[in-house]
Structure formats: C-alpha cells, structure tokens
Amino acid sequence: MTIAQSTRERIIDVAKERFHARGYADVGIKEICDNAHIQKGSFYHFFPSKEDLALTVIDEFAEDWANGFVAEAFDPRLKPMERIDYLIDAAYFWQKSVKEKNGKIPGCLFGNLALEMSTKNDVLRAKLNAVFTKAKARFKETLEEAIDSGEIKPLNTELTAEAMLAYLEGMILLAKSENDPEVLYKLGPAIKTIRIESREHV
Amino acid sequence: MTIAQSTRERIIDVAKERFHARGYADVGIKEICDNAHIQKGSFYHFFPSKEDLALTVIDEFAEDWANGFVAEAFDPRLKPMERIDYLIDAAYFWQKSVKEKNGKIPGCLFGNLALEMSTKNDVLRAKLNAVFTKAKARFKETLEEAIDSGEIKPLNTELTAEAMLAYLEGMILLAKSENDPEVLYKLGPAIKTIRIESREHV
Numbered sequence: 001m002t003i004a005q006s007t008r009e010r011i012i013d014v015a016k017e018r019f020h021a022r023g024y025a026d027v028g029i030k031e032i033c034d035n036a037h038i039q040k041g042s043f044y045h046f047f048p049s050k051e052d053l054a055l056t057v058i059d060e061f062a063e064d065w066a067n068g069f070v071a072e073a074f075d076p077r078l079k080p081m082e083r084i085d086y087l088i089d090a091a092y093f094w095q096k097s098v099k100e101k102n103g104k105i106p107g108c109l110f111g112n113l114a115l116e117m118s119t120k121n122d123v124l125r126a127k128l129n130a131v132f133t134k135a136k137a138r139f140k141e142t143l144e145e146a147i148d149s150g151e152i153k154p155l156n157t158e159l160t161a162e163a164m165l166a167y168l169e170g171m172i173l174l175a176k177s178e179n180d181p182e183v184l185y186k187l188g189p190a191i192k193t194i195r196i197e198s199r200e201h202v
Numbered sequence: 203m204t205i206a207q208s209t210r211e212r213i214i215d216v217a218k219e220r221f222h223a224r225g226y227a228d229v230g231i232k233e234i235c236d237n238a239h240i241q242k243g244s245f246y247h248f249f250p251s252k253e254d255l256a257l258t259v260i261d262e263f264a265e266d267w268a269n270g271f272v273a274e275a276f277d278p279r280l281k282p283m284e285r286i287d288y289l290i291d292a293a294y295f296w297q298k299s300v301k302e303k304n305g306k307i308p309g310c311l312f313g314n315l316a317l318e319m320s321t322k323n324d325v326l327r328a329k330l331n332a333v334f335t336k337a338k339a340r341f342k343e344t345l346e347e348a349i350d351s352g353e354i355k356p357l358n359t360e361l362t363a364e365a366m367l368a369y370l371e372g373m374i375l376l377a378k379s380e381n382d383p384e385v386l387y388k389l390g391p392a393i394k395t396i397r398i399e400s401r402e403h404v
Contacts, residue, residue, distance in 0.1 A: 021321055025227045104321040114379035115317045119223055119306040129379050162376065163369070163389045167396070170372025174364065177316035177331050186398075187365045193397045194369070196389070 008046045010036040016057045020109045021102070023116050024054055024124075054113070055127050061109050062131045069094065074138060080146035081192055084139070084164070088188035091172065096181035107176035111169045136161045159196040167191050210248045212238040218259045222311045223304070225318050226256055226326075256315070257329050263311050264333045271296065276340060282348035283394055286341070286366070290390035293374065298383035309378035313371045338363045361398040369393050 014036045018027040029050055033043050047053040073087035095105050106112075110131050117124045139161035146152045168191065175183035216238045220229040231252055235245050249255040275289035297307050308314075312333050319326045341363035348354045370393065377385035 023227070023318055025225070026322070106321060107317055111375055112317045115309055115314045115375060116225055118378045118381060119308060120228070125379060125381065132376060132379060159388055160392070162385070163373075163392045166372035166376050166385075166389055167365075167369045168372065169375045170368035170370065171365075173313055173317060173371045173375065174334060174368050176320045177327060177334060179320060179327065183364070183368075186361055187368055190362070190365045190396055190398045193395060194392055195395045196392045 004046075007036070007038060007042060011038065011043060011046060011053065012057060012060060015053050016061060016109075019054060019057055019113070020061075020106050021104070024050075024113060025116065051121065051123060054124060058110070058113070058124075058127050058131060062134070066134070070138065074142065079151060080142045080149065081151055083142055084191060085189065088168070088184060088191060091168065092181055092184040092188060095172070095175060095184060099179070099181055105176045105179050105181060108169060108172045111172060132165060136165050139164045154198060156196045156198040160194060163194045163196055164191050167194055206248075209238070209240060209244060213240065213245060213248060213255065214259060214262055217255050218263060218311075221256060221259055221315070222263075222308050223306070226252075226315060227318065253323065253325060256326060260312070260315070260326075260329050260333060264336070268336070272340065276344065281353060282344045282351065283353055285344055286393060287391065290370070290386060290393060293370065294383055294386040294390060297374070297377060297386060301381070301383055307378045307381050307383060310371060310374045313374060334367060338367050341366045356400060358398045358400040362396060365396045365398055366393050369396055 011032060015027070015032050018032070018035075029040065029043060032053070033040050036043075047056070069090040070087065073090050074083045075086070078086060095107075099105050110128050113124060114128045114132075117128070136158075140157045143152070143155070143157040143160055147154050147157070171184050171187050174187075175181055213234060216234050217229070220234070220237075231242065231245060234255070235242050238245075249258070271292040272289065275292050276285045277288070280288060297309075301307050312330050315326060316330045316334075319330070338360075342359045345354070345357070345359040345362055349356050349359070373386050373389050376389075377383055
C-alpha cells in the first residue's frame with residue numbers, strides 16, 4: 001500500500017465510525033483530520049468536500065456489508081428463507097457487539113443517514129437509495145428462490161422484498177431508540193410473516 | 203391567551219416544523235428566535251436550553267398526534283383491524299400533503315430524532331422511547347380487541363404490536379429516502395400480515 005492509499009484509508013476509517021455513531025452534521029472535517037493525524041490540505045487532496053467523503057464512506061460500507069455478513073447470510077447452501085433468518089441474526093449480533101464495546105447501539109448507517117439527510121441533500125439521498133435498492137434486490141432474489149423451491153407460497157416478490165427491508169430498518173430504529181439489541185432478537189423472526197400478494201394470487 | 207403564552211407557542215411552532223424537517227443539530231436557537239420574532243433572552247425565559255425545547259416539542263407533537271389523526275384512526279366504531287388501515291392511510295396522506303407543500307417528505311418526527319439523537323442524548327432518547335411505548339400500547343389494545351371479537355386468530359399482542367410499530371417506522375424511513383409517499387400506499391396494507399405467535403399458540 002502506498003502512503004497516499006493509507007492516508008486515504010485512514011480518513012475513510014475515521015469518518016466511517018464517526019458518521020455511523022453520530023451522524024453527518026455532527027462530525028466536522030477538522031475532527032476527522034485530527035483523528036486521522038493529517039493536515040486539512042491533505043484531506044482536500046483526497047476529497048473535495050465532506051459530501052464526497054460521505055459518498056465514499058457509504059459505498060465502502062455498503063461493499064463491506066455486501067461482501068461480509070450479507071454474503072455470509074445469503075449463502076446459497078442455506079434454504080432461501082433461512083438466509084433471511086441468518087441476516088437478522090447477523091444484524092442482531094453486530095449491534096450487540098458494538099453496544100458491548102461502546103455502550104450504545106449505533107443502528108444502521110444507511111437508515112441513520114437516510115433520515116438525517118434525505119430532506120437536505122439529494123446527492124446523499126440518491127446514494128442511500130441505491131444501497132436500499134440493492135438490499136431489496138437481495139431479498140427479492142431470495143423470495144423468488146423460495147417460491148421456485150416450494151418453500152413459500154407465491155407472492156409479490158418485489159413489494160414483499162421492500163416490505164422486509166422496511167421491517168428490518170424499523171426494528172433497528174426501535175432497537176436504537178431502546179438502546180437494546182434484544183429488540184432484533186424478539187421481533188426478527190416475524191420478518192418471514194410479512195406477505196404482499198401478487199394480483200394473480202389474491 | 204396572554205402574551206407570554208403566545209410567545210411560548212410561537213417558539214414551539216417554529217421549532218416543531220424545523221426539527222421535523224431538518225433534525226435537532228441543524229436548527230439553532232438563534233434561527234428559532236429570529237423566526238419566532240423574539241429576543242434570545244425571551245427564549246431562555248421559557249426554555250432553559252434547546253434540549254428543554256425539544257422535550258416540549260416531542261410532548262406536544264405526540265399529543266397533537268394522539269388527539270388528532272391517531273384518535274380519528276382508532277375510532278371505536280371501526281372494526282379493530284380497520285383502525286390500523288386507517289392509521290396507515292392517515293400517515294400516507296399526511297406525508298403526501300407535506301411533500302406537496304414543501305417538496306420533501308419529512309418522515310416521522312419521532313423516528314427522525316430517535317436515529318439522530320439516541321447515541322448522543324439519553325434524555326431525548328428516553329422521551330422518544332416513551333412516545334413509542336404509548337404507540338405500541340395503542341396497537342396492543344387494538345390487537346386484543348381484534349382477538350376478542352374473533353377478527354384475528356390469537357397471537358402475542360405485546361410483540362406483534364411492537365413489530366407493527368417497527369414496520370410503520372421502517373416504511374416511513376424508506377418513503378423518506380425515496381422521497382415518495384407511495385411507498386406507504388404500496389407497503390402499508392401488509393402491516394396486518396405481521397404475526398408473532400404466543401408461546402401457547404405455537
């Protein structure tokens with residue numbers, strides 16, 4: 001790794017943790033520079049603005065998430081609906097582990113930023129929306145496989161996928177507000193009860 | 203109304219709209235004073251701090267909400283599960299009407315502040331949690347009535363109520379992130395498919 005790469009990564013790592021724990025507005029460029037041990041000039045060499053940094057953080061976090069616990073959860077060797085259980089479990093254990101370390105549930109970076117920034121910044125909103133669109137696609141593929149294999153009865157996969165993502169984000173919101181990861185443990189399994197029928201199956 | 207009452211209400215009205223649209227950190231006391239046409243000294247006569255103002259805004263918003271569209275939705279003349287449909291409809295039309303006026307879906311004041319503030323301020327977190335606890339109780343009573351009248355099969359009313367609230371908050375989160383109230387229209391009816399079984403019914 002070159003020095004430039006490592007400086008850039010240090011900026012991203014510091015920003016990622018702070019945006020996740022405290023949101024976008026609350027974390028300034030100076031704080032990020034101080035904690036990444038760099039000068040402001042060096043920051044602007046890599047990122048024209050805090051917005052650009054946030055876009056990169058969202059991309060990298062989404063990639064880590066997709067290649068990390070989402071890839072593990074959506075293991076093709078598991079039965080399709082078991083992958084969804086696994087995803088909820090992974091979210092539960094992750095929130096729980098951060099709480100054990102920092103005392104606070106950070107919630108979902110994407111959900112946090114979506115509620116904080118959607119009325120204020122259409123560039124960030126579009127980026128977050130793209131992450132949610134990818135997450136919906138994972139749920140949708142899984143539902144399609146579950147239908148094909150006879151694991152569940154036919155339903156509207158597009159809308160049920162979106163409903164499942166909404167439920168996941170909503171559980172994380174309540175867990176954060178109660179600062180209690182057990183919310184995910186108690187409510188999680190019900191994600192599989194959510195159904196939106198296809199027109200032809202009503 | 204005395205002059206003091208009307209000054210206090212003006213402060214609350216200005217803060218309510220701005221906290222809802224833009225969050226807590228982004229809205230300063232100076233901005234609130236300027237827009238309520240008062241001096242800073244007058245602000246501190248009514249509220250020792252921005253936190254105290256936010257606590258009052260949350261209380262008043264929760265009360266407006268409970269006495270307004272929630273009271274309408276939870277009309278005892280409706281069948282219990284129809285009240286839940288009505289609540290989702292009311293949330294949909296409200297988000298839609300604000301978007302028509304301001305171009306942006308503001309989302310849920312309580313959900314917005316919960317994700318923004320839960321890691322940073324335990325006083326606000328506790329207040330928001332109390333609002334969610336009340337909302338859960340409304341869902342729970344409704345589910346109990348629906349079971350008693352035979353409208354739905356027995357289930358765990360406590361956990362299903364919390365799951366329904368999670369789903370409502372999650373739908374509003376996705377609607378805000380897409381800036382599209384139709385998310386609530388499309389996903390809303392599925393709230394009634396969510397079920398967490400009681401141990402004795404599994």
